[in-house]
Amino acid sequence: MLQTQSPVDKPKKMRWFLPLLSGLLVVAVLVGALLISFTARGGAHAAAASFTRAQIINIIHNAFGTGTLGNQAISVATCESSLNPNAFNPAPPFAMGLFQIAKGTWAEAGIGKGNPFNPTDNAQAARRLYNRQGWAPWACQPSSLCPAMIQNGSTGSLVVSLQSELDSLYSKKAFPNSPFNFHPLLAKDGQFGTLTANAVKDFQKQKRLAVDGVVGPNTWHALGRC
DSSP states (O other), X not given: OOOXXXXXXXXXXXXXXXXXXXXXXXXXXXXXHHHHHHHHHHHSOOOOOOOOHHHHHHHHHHHXXXXXXXXHHHHHHHHHHTXXXXXXXXXXXXXXXXXXXEHHHHTSTTTOOSOTTSHHHHHHHHHHHHHHHTTTTOSSOOOTTSOOOBOTTOBSHHHHHHHHHHHHHHHTTSSOOOTTOOOSOOOOSSBOOHHHHHHHHHHHHHTTOOOSSOBOHHHHHHTTOO
16 A cells, blocks of 8 residues: 655654755865865966065066166066066966066076066076076067166266256156156256156156156167167
């Protein structure tokens, strides 16, 4: 004879079925989270910490010096990665980091050490590569004719030249709006101080450059000097 399940039996079964279902859902969520974590680790490079433009330039100077070679290195890194230590080209040869060093080149003996997305490690590797082959490995070549980088605290005839150029541009209304409070005329005294830095920042803003008050290859180029 066919037996029918009494209404009293249903709640009893639900008491053990619902906890079981909840447990299975928890396990599924945990497994999914682990899979996402492993995928993320395997599919992305280790990102470098955040660095300011000034810090990146200082790192490059530490590797290449502050003279002509250092300025060349800054121009190459600016062209290759826009000074972004996390830059990565997913197409072969898989260029990595500040100086966009190819993955295979990084693996060569005596070149890559540490993390290619750490700007210090990348700049040091770039210097070792430069010592071996010059600038030949890079698609971007340095702007060798650019004057030396100058900034707040710099002195000398190059600063006088800069001050004269900025005054001339202001008088020609090349950048009439002055968000950084540049009030001409600048004293042609060869002292790169706050007023000269403000003038540089106004010029950089007008030219859509990085507004940092530092006159490096990009700013010299915008001034027509290289």
